[in-house]
Amino acid sequence: MAKQLAFHFDSSACGDCKACQVACQDKNSLPPQMMWRRVFQYGGGNWSPENDIPGLFRASGVFSYSVSTACMHCQDPICLKVCPAEAISKRDDGVVLIDQSKCVGCRYCEWACPYGAPVFDETRGVMTKCTFCEDLLAQGQNPACVDACPVRALAFGELDKLRKQYGNVDAVEPLPSDEYTHPSIVITPNRHSQLSGTGTGTIQNLPEEV
Amino acid sequence: MSEKNFIKKALTDTVLTRRSFLKWSAALGGTAALAGGLKFGLKAAQAAAQAPDSGQWIPVACWHNCGGRCLNVALVKDGVVVRQKTDDTHPDSPDFHQQRGCARGRSQRHHVFGADRIKYPMKRKNWAPGGGNKELRGVDEWVRISWDEALNDIASELKRIKETYGNKSLFLPQFASSRLLSAYGGATASYGVTSDGSWLQVQSQMASNLYTPNDRLDYRKSKLVVLWASNPIWSSGGSPTYNYLQAKKAGAKFIFVDPFLNDSTQVLADEWIPVRPSTDTALLLGMAYHMIANNLHDQAFLDQYTLGFDAAHMPSGADPKENFKDYVLGTYDNTPKTPEWASEICGTPPDVIRSFAQEIATTKPMVFQSSSSVARISFGQQFCQAFLTVGWMTGNVGIPGGAVTHSYHSGASYGGAPLVTPGGNGLPAVINPLFPGGGAYGGYGFAAPEKPGSYAMAFEEMWDAVLNGEYTAMQGLKSEAKANGKIPCDLRLMYFIRASSGANALNQSAGIPKGIKAFRKVDFVVTSDIVLSTVSKYADIVLPATTPWEQDLGGFLTGNPEMILWYNQVTEPLYEARTGQWIETELAKRLGIDPNTIYPISMEQQAFNSLVGAKVIKEDGSGYEPLVTITTDDIKALGVNGKPQQGRISFQDLKTKGVYQVKRYPGDPYGFISGQAFRNDPVANPLKTASGKLEIHCQALSDKIAAYGLSTVPPVAQYRKPVEGYEDTFADWDKKIKGDYPFQLVTIHYGRRSHSVFDNIGQLRRAFPQELMMNALDAKALGIQSDDTVLVSSRWGKVVRHVYVSDRVVPGVVLLGEGAWAEMDESLGIDKAGATNTLNGTHPTGQGEEPWNSCNVQVVKWTGAPLEYDYKWPHRVPIHDSTDVRSDEWHLEPDIITPLKGA
Amino acid sequence: MNIREWALIAFTILTQMSVGSLLVLWLAHYYVNRKVGMKEADRLSDYALLSLVVMFGLAMVASLFHLGNPLNAPRAVTHLATSWLSREILGSVIFGFLVLVLGVMQWRKIGSFSLRNVIAWIAIIAGLALVFIESRVYMLPTEPSWNTLATPVTFYTTALLLGSLAMGVAFVANYAYLQKKDPQSSKVQAELVRDSLRGIAVASVVLLGIEFVAIPIYVAYLSVGNAASLTSATLMIGPFGVVFALRLILAFIGAGIFGLFLYQSARSVGEEKTLGYLAYSAFVLVLVAEILGRFLFYATQVRVGI
Numbered sequence A: 001m002a003k004q005l006a007f008h009f010d011s012s013a014c015g016d017c018k019a020c021q022v023a024c025q026d027k028n029s030l031p032p033q034m035m036w037r038r039v040f041q042y043g044g045g046n047w048s049p050e051n052d053i054p055g056l057f058r059a060s061g062v063f064s065y066s067v068s069t070a071c072m073h074c075q076d077p078i079c080l081k082v083c084p085a086e087a088i089s090k091r092d093d094g095v096v097l098i099d100q101s102k103c104v105g106c107r108y109c110e111w112a113c114p115y116g117a118p119v120f121d122e123t124r125g126v127m128t129k130c131t132f133c134e135d136l137l138a139q140g141q142n143p144a145c146v147d148a149c150p151v152r153a154l155a156f157g158e159l160d161k162l163r164k165q166y167g168n169v170d171a172v173e174p175l176p177s178d179e180y181t182h183p184s185i186v187i188t189p190n191r192h193s194q195l196s197g198t199g200t201g202t203i204q205n206l207p208e209e210v
Numbered sequence B: 001m002s003e004k005n006f007i008k009k010a011l012t013d014t015v016l017t018r019r020s021f022l023k024w025s026a027a028l029g030g031t032a033a034l035a036g037g038l039k040f041g042l043k044a045a046q047a048a049a050q051a052p053d054s055g056q057w058i059p060v061a062c063w064h065n066c067g068g069r070c071l072n073v074a075l076v077k078d079g080v081v082v083r084q085k086t087d088d089t090h091p092d093s094p095d096f097h098q099q100r101g102c103a104r105g106r107s108q109r110h111h112v113f114g115a116d117r118i119k120y121p122m123k124r125k126n127w128a129p130g131g132g133n134k135e136l137r138g139v140d141e142w143v144r145i146s147w148d149e150a151l152n153d154i155a156s157e158l159k160r161i162k163e164t165y166g167n168k169s170l171f172l173p174q175f176a177s178s179r180l181l182s183a184y185g186g187a188t189a190s191y192g193v194t195s196d197g198s199w200l201q202v203q204s205q206m207a208s209n210l211y212t213p214n215d216r217l218d219y220r221k222s223k224l225v226v227l228w229a230s231n232p233i234w235s236s237g238g239s240p241t242y243n244y245l246q247a248k249k250a251g252a253k254f255i256f257v258d259p260f261l262n263d264s265t266q267v268l269a270d271e272w273i274p275v276r277p278s279t280d281t282a283l284l285l286g287m288a289y290h291m292i293a294n295n296l297h298d299q300a301f302l303d304q305y306t307l308g309f310d311a312a313h314m315p316s317g318a319d320p321k322e323n324f325k326d327y328v329l330g331t332y333d334n335t336p337k338t339p340e341w342a343s344e345i346c347g348t349p350p351d352v353i354r355s356f357a358q359e360i361a362t363t364k365p366m367v368f369q370s371s372s373s374v375a376r377i378s379f380g381q382q383f384c385q386a387f388l389t390v391g392w393m394t395g396n397v398g399i400p401g402g403a404v405t406h407s408y409h410s411g412a413s414y415g416g417a418p419l420v421t422p423g424g425n426g427l428p429a430v431i432n433p434l435f436p437g438g439g440a441y442g443g444y445g446f447a448a449p450e451k452p453g454s455y456a457m458a459f460e461e462m463w464d465a466v467l468n469g470e471y472t473a474m475q476g477l478k479s480e481a482k483a484n485g486k487i488p489c490d491l492r493l494m495y496f497i498r499a500s501s502g503a504n505a506l507n508q509s510a511g512i513p514k515g516i517k518a519f520r521k522v523d524f525v526v527t528s529d530i531v532l533s534t535v536s537k538y539a540d541i542v543l544p545a546t547t548p549w550e551q552d553l554g555g556f557l558t559g560n561p562e563m564i565l566w567y568n569q570v571t572e573p574l575y576e577a578r579t580g581q582w583i584e585t586e587l588a589k590r591l592g593i594d595p596n597t598i599y600p601i602s603m604e605q606q607a608f609n610s611l612v613g614a615k616v617i618k619e620d621g622s623g624y625e626p627l628v629t630i631t632t633d634d635i636k637a638l639g640v641n642g643k644p645q646q647g648r649i650s651f652q653d654l655k656t657k658g659v660y661q662v663k664r665y666p667g668d669p670y671g672f673i674s675g676q677a678f679r680n681d682p683v684a685n686p687l688k689t690a691s692g693k694l695e696i697h698c699q700a701l702s703d704k705i706a707a708y709g710l711s712t713v714p715p716v717a718q719y720r721k722p723v724e725g726y727e728d729t730f731a732d733w734d735k736k737i738k739g740d741y742p743f744q745l746v747t748i749h750y751g752r753r754s755h756s757v758f759d760n761i762g763q764l765r766r767a768f769p770q771e772l773m774m775n776a777l778d779a780k781a782l783g784i785q786s787d788d789t790v791l792v793s794s795r796w797g798k799v800v801r802h803v804y805v806s807d808r809v810v811p812g813v814v815l816l817g818e819g820a821w822a823e824m825d826e827s828l829g830i831d832k833a834g835a836t837n838t839l840n841g842t843h844p845t846g847q848g849e850e851p852w853n854s855c856n857v858q859v860v861k862w863t864g865a866p867l868e869y870d871y872k873w874p875h876r877v878p879i880h881d882s883t884d885v886r887s888d889e890w891h892l893e894p895d896i897i898t899p900l901k902g903a
Numbered sequence C: 001m002n003i004r005e006w007a008l009i010a011f012t013i014l015t016q017m018s019v020g021s022l023l024v025l026w027l028a029h030y031y032v033n034r035k036v037g038m039k040e041a042d043r044l045s046d047y048a049l050l051s052l053v054v055m056f057g058l059a060m061v062a063s064l065f066h067l068g069n070p071l072n073a074p075r076a077v078t079h080l081a082t083s084w085l086s087r088e089i090l091g092s093v094i095f096g097f098l099v100l101v102l103g104v105m106q107w108r109k110i111g112s113f114s115l116r117n118v119i120a121w122i123a124i125i126a127g128l129a130l131v132f133i134e135s136r137v138y139m140l141p142t143e144p145s146w147n148t149l150a151t152p153v154t155f156y157t158t159a160l161l162l163g164s165l166a167m168g169v170a171f172v173a174n175y176a177y178l179q180k181k182d183p184q185s186s187k188v189q190a191e192l193v194r195d196s197l198r199g200i201a202v203a204s205v206v207l208l209g210i211e212f213v214a215i216p217i218y219v220a221y222l223s224v225g226n227a228a229s230l231t232s233a234t235l236m237i238g239p240f241g242v243v244f245a246l247r248l249i250l251a252f253i254g255a256g257i258f259g260l261f262l263y264q265s266a267r268s269v270g271e272e273k274t275l276g277y278l279a280y281s282a283f284v285l286v287l288v289a290e291i292l293g294r295f296l297f298y299a300t301q302v303r304v305g306i
């Protein structure tokens, strides 16, 4: 593959404000039920009673950080492999797209994708997901989510170049291991970030929030 | 979730939808089926995707009281806004950053074009002059009426009440003000402080103007930045967090002091000092003790620049025993304020208090900065006094990279005078004869309690005043008071016709259940609104107001000091919406008042005046010059009176860009060090305090607070147990036995909303679920898991909410975002939306500030049906009308909120 | 759980039952044919074969309910290269076609028996392959509770268990029908039914044994896996524990206890009526158990990731 577009996400800057998530819904006119970009918060820590002073607790290692996620436009997209209708394709620039006019709405890609990226459109009965704002890209503009971030935690570019610049991290909690799909994501970890599979915390969002 | 519910959920829900680990991990709860009957318009989505840039990008207003001010731009196609974006008018850099907006701003089009917009004048079905069936306020049916009928009814009620009971029976509650009522003989008003908590009088009496931060770029010189009670990512929208991040990248260490490891900490905090709410004064005193005991404080600074620290440096006339140092050491009260003493109250371990004190005393330069939330407590002055005192003990005043400052809201991370300002609108002031010093904000921060003739009560006293017919007299009104010190009143009409946003007093002031009773007592309530917010829901007549998206000429908005925003019209007024000016003008005609006395010039002329008068700092920083170039063609096109002028940017450019921002770079001539002149030469540049110095002992403060008549404060920082603070969670403090309300509630400014504004937006409800945040140990003890529905009760009211269990909250503390649209289940007396003011009690105190963050609550698991997430609730549409949905992408069933199923 | 997921339960159970039924049916036919000749063999199995065609037809209809956009259904076989779902759909179409052809030929006695026999065995092999493909559909690397040997094992046991008991019911019903039409001629059939039911009873007890070995191993395996699979196991024995237990109990009563009774009754002449009730009850109990099992299969699925 000549080129692979990818997102860069700087978890050390992300404040969980969800501007990116809502900007995506706005750009794509998605109802509240549908989110192509979701921001997860991960955190943990402990409190233990301090026995000499009544009512006193000591915090140890309490932390949180966030991960803004959308479709990872994976190098090895499992969604594409499993789709029975050839509705999912990967372009030369690595962008993975779903063609709704071909989709049968079996939701198989949704079962398979470990990033929860495919989002079913109940009204049309077809699958949708992040398009990398390919229409904006075609006009030389940035994806809506990237331009929305008030702390400039989101960027995009060619995977190779981003890797050179920001390193190889592509799996921090609560993301899955990269083994399933080889996601095109470059993460600058937060100082609290825990690599996938080594997490000591939990997702800090309510189930229906994400 | 009980077994039965679980199975039921499993059988009815979409089992295969995103059944990821996450979905189960919270509470092994099921996923819920997507709400049926989505009205989501594919047409709009597809059209937008196919031709994203056909249509016109127009800079628009985001006009709310949100702690930010950003550039929002709307893509308008065929009169409908199909998309939004934010600032991309110039390349982005940390020095000269774009004015990027937040999730709320991005949702503005759903607000303006929502299916729940108020479209026509409406009245309550069972309203009649004098009130009709008053008990039905808030639950009555709405009936559409004509503008004529509405205006006639309002005018005749104003007239009837004025003539029968006098002007004092007309009432302007929190944030309400009216040029019309002022011209009509005035109205009883209210005064107080919402945002700043107890800061205003403390900072002006103790420090005069010396409490602002240094210039934004100067933060990068800091070695240590203490952000006390600050959560900029939520409550200072726009760029403050990004600005702080630059200081961090430049090497500053950040310490947060907060009961909540809030979202900003994950970007900034190197260290978190957990503290119980409303006990920070104790923490500060414990720190002071450590500094004094180890001689870590800057004695030379204190001696030269302050008064009241120790017996040797007291203001003339003050009792030397009242000095701060001896209070801390316990010289006279036999209670040394040791870290151990403090720890029992504030919950911060003694060693942490010591090391924190050590660090702030020994790291220079340091920014010691507090927001206001921590001062929104009972006896909040004591925190502000202690904070300034301890800050000054480190000597970080008037130096680069330092500051002892109260800063928050859109001021966070910015200091110094605005570099660009709008001109005045040219409207003459119209004074309320019953509250002459009240100002445009209707008594916000009212500073002259000694002045006679101020018929106004503290915000916290409003509902009691309506219900009991009396309120506390300020000093200036003492002569008119009854023996109990109260002014009698007979409040019969509440007036919420607004020039623009603000004044959702029933929702935003403490004691909603009491407030509802007050609303149901008066003869008449009138509002102008864009949605059925709480004041409007409980009103008799509601008038449809225009938003700034519908205003002819547009106008300026200001926020941080480096830029100014210009917004434009995107659509004609929707339905029958009218401006506040139009409404008051029409009422004036009906009341026999010459409209020219209140609105002598058109709104276009007002906007034009502010264009003409707009100023920008000169390139060399030596002064200001006109901002906008205006041509004769512009004037002709606008149809206004004025002369052409030369400025920095053409009006046309300003309109299309929507922003003018002064370019900043390190070393530019616009820097600012707060108090530098005073620091360099305190004699030549005295402060405007009584002594000209920073007053650690401040009699003027004590006197001032006493003049409001609500509570008192000693002249020097001392810890007194707050009402509904930590101590009041105990039935027996000595034995540490908890009482009926064992938790402390923090009412945080929440990401979903700007106060109550935007609470109706589905995508924001989804993103920010209005959850009650609670510590994991507490939850465990109560048998509560994340996502459970819980019942939260205070001495004043009850709400139900989903709970979010986390270690990020101090044990014994719960947090809930303020501003949700109260949704009272009348039969159960429970607010299912979780408006914090349903829980907050009314405690008049200080200069009328509202002690929202000292509040005790109890939390139990809700045994009724689980609460449905509110992003699935139907919208609050007052009148159903099939023909009037303008935008096809509204997505929730327009309907009334479904009732809560009781336990 | 909404219609889409119930459609999946219906589809997988019905297809698997059809495959199992065909195998059982054709084995019975083969055996009867050898014992008493083609005529009686056909009399035993023709209606049962018809019911099988209907059964599979229902499966195909159910599958359409699973699709959000059924208009595009024909597209679903276009990605045979990598998509097991495409293969499943193609497999179903082939199997369905073969069963239909076999049904029509058998009904109308078109072609020689050996031709029909060949078609039947091709259909059986296609069916067994279909069950394998169906299990592969679920064996996704991101779905640890599905991605185990247990998926094909349970799918095959479902096929054989339900197939056997369904054919038991079909034979009993067929016998009742024949007896009504002509009480005399059904003597031979009665014996044939008894013989077949004995075989079926033995098969169901054995299959139950396999299930009862496989299930605990499966749960134990999940509980030592990653977070997602552990959650699946927790769900199965925790919140869904009641369903899980019910499923095991029903299967035990249906296939085990009733199976033994069935075997017992089928040994003595003249108990056709009891035999009928037993066969019906065993089938219904096991069907419910398998539906619950399949429900659990979907409901306790936990994908890795977010």
Ligand SMILES: Nc1nc2c(c(=O)[nH]1)N[C@H]1C(S)=C(S)[C@@H](COP(=O)(O)OP(=O)(O)OC[C@H]3O[C@@H](n4cnc5c(=O)[nH]c(N)nc54)[C@H](O)[C@@H]3O)O[C@H]1N2
Pocket (backbone or CB within 6 Å): B065, B175, B194, B195, B196, B376, B498, B499, B500, B501, B502, B503, B504, B505, B507, B508, B509, B510, B528, B529, B530, B531, B533, B534, B535, B545, B546, B547, B548, B580, B747, B748, B749, B754, B755, B756, B757, B818, B819, B836, B837, B840, B852
């Ligand atoms: N418990 C608790 N309560 C609090 C706080 C807290 O921390 N805890 N915080 C307090 C603070 S700091 C503040 S500043 C106050 C804010 O209190 P308010 O100013 O009363 O609250 P808002 O929600 O901003 O009110 C905005 C109102 O204006 C209406 N509106 C919006 N746009 C327009 C318009 O264009 N035209 C017209 N006519 N109406 C419009 C909205 O529908 C809404 O009714 O809340 C306070 N309340």
Ligand SMILES: Nc1nc2c(c(=O)[nH]1)N[C@H]1C(S)=C(S)[C@@H](COP(=O)(O)OP(=O)(O)OC[C@H]3O[C@@H](n4cnc5c(=O)[nH]c(N)nc54)[C@H](O)[C@@H]3O)O[C@H]1N2
Pocket (backbone or CB within 6 Å): B065, B066, B067, B068, B194, B195, B196, B228, B229, B230, B231, B234, B235, B236, B237, B257, B258, B259, B260, B262, B275, B276, B277, B278, B279, B280, B371, B372, B373, B374, B375, B377, B408, B409, B746, B747, B748, B749, B750, B751, B752, B753, B754, B755, B756, B819, B853
């Ligand atoms: N998104 C959003 N932003 C807003 C607003 C809004 O409604 N929504 N409103 C705007 C307005 S008008 C205002 S006045 C400002 C208010 O802004 P702030 O005064 O900064 O208020 P909060 O966001 O309520 O609180 C900030 C932090 O203080 C902590 N805190 C609360 N009580 C205490 C305490 O007793 N001690 C300590 N140490 N910490 C405490 C909270 O946990 C929180 O992390 O926000 C502005 N910004």
Ligand code: SF4
Pocket (backbone or CB within 6 Å): A070, A071, A072, A073, A074, A076, A077, A078, A079, A080, A096, A112, A113, A114, A115, A116, A117, A118, A129, A181
């Ligand atoms: S994230 Fe999921 S949907 Fe996106 S390419 Fe990867 S596998 Fe496909």
Ligand code: SF4
Pocket (backbone or CB within 6 Å): A082, A083, A084, A085, A086, A087, A088, A098, A102, A103, A104, A105, A106, A107, A108, A109, A110, A118, A126, A127
């Ligand atoms: S839902 Fe659509 S895109 Fe996804 S696998 Fe099925 S056919 Fe392919």
Ligand code: SF4
Pocket (backbone or CB within 6 Å): A023, A024, A025, A027, A028, A036, A037, A070, A071, A129, A130, A131, A132, A133, A143, A144, A145, A146
């Ligand atoms: S690239 Fe576009 S479609 Fe994808 S998440 Fe960002 S805004 Fe949404």
Ligand code: SF4
Pocket (backbone or CB within 6 Å): A013, A014, A015, A016, A017, A018, A019, A020, A021, A039, A066, A068, A148, A149, A150, A151, A152, A153, A154
């Ligand atoms: S907009 Fe930026 S800071 Fe906000 S949640 Fe998204 S990535 Fe994080």
Ligand code: SF4
Pocket (backbone or CB within 6 Å): B062, B063, B064, B066, B067, B068, B069, B070, B071, B072, B100, B101, B102, B103, B104, B105, B106, B236, B237, B238, B754
């Ligand atoms: S911070 Fe305030 S002004 Fe800026 S976009 Fe958000 S709501 Fe609008």
Ligand SMILES: [Mo]
Pocket (backbone or CB within 6 Å): B065, B194, B195, B196
């Ligand atoms: Mo405020």
